[in-house]
Amino acid sequence: MPTVPLPDDLRDALTDRLRATVPSRAWPQVERLIENYRGTTPTAAPVLRDAADAAAYAAYRMPATYAAVRAALEALREQAGAWTPATHLDLGGGTGAATWAVAGTWADAPAPHTSTVLDWSQAALDLGRDLARLAELPAVRDAAWTRAPLGGTPRLPAADLVTVSYVVGELTAADRGALVDAAAAATRGALVIAEPGTPDGYARIVEARARLVAAGLTVLAPCPHDAACPVTGTDWCHFAARVPRTSLHRRIKGGTLPYEDEKFSYVAAVRPAAVPAVPAANRVVRHPQIRKGQVLLDLCTRDGALTRATVTKRHGADYRVARDTDWGDPWPPPATAPDGGQRPEPAPQSQP
Template identity: 35%
Template sequence: MIGERMTGIMDYIDIARQIIEERLYGIRPGDLAAVSAKISNNYHSSNKTSQRLISDELQALVYAAVRMPATYAAVRSALEKSLMYNDINIDTVIDVGAGTGAASLAAADMFALGHLSLIEREDCMRKCGMEIFAAMQSEITVKAQWYDEDILNDNANRHADLVMSSYMINEIKLQDREIVFDRLWNMADKMLLIVEPGTKEGFEVISHAREYFLAGGMHIAAPCTHENKCGLDKDDWCHFSVRVARSRIHKLIKEADVPYEDEKFSYIAIVKDDVTSDGMCILRHPDIRKGNIGLRVCDSQGIRNTIITKKDGELFKKARKSSAGDII
């Protein structure tokens, strides 16, 4: 019902959010907060590549309530940037390590998808995501296909225009990551998007993917506008941020007063053909003043501060409307 009534007016993520809230209704906020704390503990533990991080249905639902809006926003932002100078048509998507399906909802909101496949090895996550998608009652979520597969052990011959993996590869042991890179790339007909937390650890995955795919002759659609060696210092990491409104239930579970959260993420979009824009990626919030704009950028000249003035014409107009993460 909700899907039929609301699709077209609300984004898929808002419909999913309502469904999750309905399902959590009646559970004491303190109990939800305790489940959320347990999940956070597991995610922050040092041996997370060798343990199950979410193991029952309530944990999966709490994960969905806490993480889906932020994951959705990060993936959507990364997709928007990746397609800025890369005009490809996306009809089919495979979401690997899909969890409860947040990245897929971002793709479904952006493209008129013909087919959506989700690969998830953890039963409780898959079941939770499938129930949310079914309850949304929209064509794409109802006909989406969920696969009980492990990307490392099952090598089904699937293909899609866009393959996405969000917040998953940091759960894969370092020695297995390149196997996963290959599997993901082999499924991608047009683009592979990898999104990871905007932390040093998350960026290590992105940086590893960058080196691996460039060495293999692939190209970067975003965020890098060049294919030279990454100019960041060893202890620094490249990340972006997106602001996400917190729902009532989110505030209760996280015991937070602030009405929003800033989701930090790192990402890379890999494509077959060279689409480098030759522009610059804006790394920090632009310092917009009268007649000039101060930018911290990354481009083929490296990472640097630059001032754009009215004399720069079109570039000045673009810079005035830009925000961190944009490619201009």
Template identity: 40%
Template sequence: MISPDLPAELKAALDARLQGFSRNEAASRAAAISRTYRDGGGSGTIKSETDALAYALARMPATYAAVAASLNALVEIRPDFAPTSLLDIGAGPGTASWAAAQALSSLQRFVLLDANASLRALALELAGTRLREAHYELGPARKLLADAERADLVVASYMIGEIDEAERTALARLMWEKAGEALVIVEPGTPAGYARIIALRAQLIAAGAHVAAPCPHDEACPLEAPDWCHFSQRLSRSRAHMQVKGAEVPFEDERFAYVALTRTPIASHPSRVLAQPVVGKAEVTAKLCTPSGLSIAKIPRRAKADYARARRWRWGDAVTGA
């Protein structure tokens, strides 16, 4: 399992790019870009080197943490998965490729696709040793993807929310066609982000995909509105990150939703913890998605071994024997 924090090499590359760069200007641009994303916009507002670096400082750590957690979940369920090639759709500054390179040492070929020239330029500057030979293509995702070679692993992080429903449906079909074995989609952990994930999940299961994580089954999601499936990953904030975000605490909790799909069915699925368990003196209460549906597990203190194990459960964990 890889750490949710940016690799040392990537941190050093970002720090080097900050030399002579105004933190106040970066903070101002990061705030404007964040407002655009909250209002449903996308990366089209990132039009300069300053914009790209501000975006990377504000969003790269949290995006990396969410993708790392999603890939960790896939590897936990499929420890035999050893892809050699990656397609990173809507790659931006290369965040998902960095996470995949850390999580999967077997990867040798990296192809990144994005339409934003400023983010592509920054990604190439930050590439480092592991991604030095990566191929980064500039243009519309669907067109580039249609012409791309298949890859063992396809990743799309924080990008399907930037396109309309018809485009998402077409892009998802193409992503699955290009995925030799696995497809991982990560979105913000909001009801809207979850809805996009669930819609693509249903579309791709109908096309023959199998869910590896987080769901322990290929059936319809058992949650009912206003509930939604999402997870939280804590990550450290650097001093520069805190300055750009205007933050006072040295950590951040990134809420995200994801689905990891594979061509090979999962033989035996663990349950998934859907919220932080409540640990009481008499019992541990945990909300679980199980292979047979939603469950509220209550593990009594008198069952000492089970209780001790349940006390260690955390939101997002895959657990057995529940």
């Protein structure tokens, strides 16, 4: 799985702003936030109610949220090629984890984009603005932080890229569909929705994905198709990103490991006329199994099915690439042939 560290300026801002937050003070807020993160206590009011809640969230959840959204955005960018957003709406952005992730993903764009963080918690917006004050990237430093309701039928400004990260599960069932529909209507280019990598989080992504397809968007990642998700029964589709922990992060979480693995589910969809891109041929949906002389890849394919590909040494270059392929990667990975053309499809692969 990819390792996704916080950018240095965000790490330093969090440490400087929250160094006084100790576990004994943060735990009451953290326990309540965990319930909202898991989607077991949907609400029609802001989850982050005051400065203490916002500080607890930023210390406890912001690094993992950043990593999950950054991984989803990288998958989107890999398929979207040269497309770059000029405007970004961070819907329910709270302290701005997705805004930092978008800025990092397109840090090399010819011109910086503008970001608007929209949330109904003034405490989260205040902390997010404070953290962004000394950011290196102008898209973060100059972001607009706007208070607005998320329930009901929100009226949203249009943007090239819309992100909705770890928000849908916080809402009542009556508000979820309306929020996704409003986000789709506001999307001029691409929309990314991320939720916890739990069965309930995955179910919310499946529901949102169906609404996006109905709204005329094309799914670009992780699915290589717009058909019904083939993952059913007791299984669920999710991915993971490794998050290096800072000393502050370890203190708040009461952990000793220098990292944690954030599991997440997501969907990235685009308006085809604005983002002329195609989904991956296949997507690796489990940890690859590397055995002697072969690599087993569990794939979701473009025809909407699950299959296992066996790549062996006789496949030459594809075998070497498969050994470096990770959970969540497209298969075959985009590459350029020696003559400058597109890399051909891999050799036929045996099925178990």
